[in-house]
Amino acid sequence: MAEEKPSPDPTVVERWLAEQQQWQRTVATYIDSLAKNDEFLVHLGNAMRGSLLAGKPYPTQPPPGAASPQTQADDRLDQVLFTLHKIEGQIEDLRLTLDDLGARKGKKKGKSGKRKDRG
Secondary structure (H helix, E strand, O other): OOOOOOOOOOOHHHHHHHHHHHHHHHHHHHHHHHHOOHHHHHHHHHHHHOOOOOOOOOOOOOOOOOOOOOOHHHHHHHHHHHHHHHHHHHHHHHHHHHHHHHHHHHHHHHHHHHHHHHO
16 A cells, blocks of 8 residues: 655745745735726826825816816916926025035045145
8 A cells, every 4th residue: 555645844045935925916906906996097197197196186177067177267377387496406406516516525625724734
């Protein structure tokens, strides 16, 4: 009669691989459930369009007979705010560049000042 050999316990690597596969399945299941969630897809679409930065939902087609939620004044305000944020970023970049140049110039003055003291 043939004796059945008991299967050895899985090695650490085999257990780790099995756990990783289980985590991958868990994440894939979660992402699949999110992809079926309309609210998640709307937020994802808004984020991709950058409208979440403006603090309002991405414009969609209003239902028939409904008043338009945005006016031209709102659009112009959005353009002004966008331009203002862009200018703020450019000013911040300029300030950092000037600080960097000032620091470099200060180092050069410090070195040249030491030479004058020595000689």
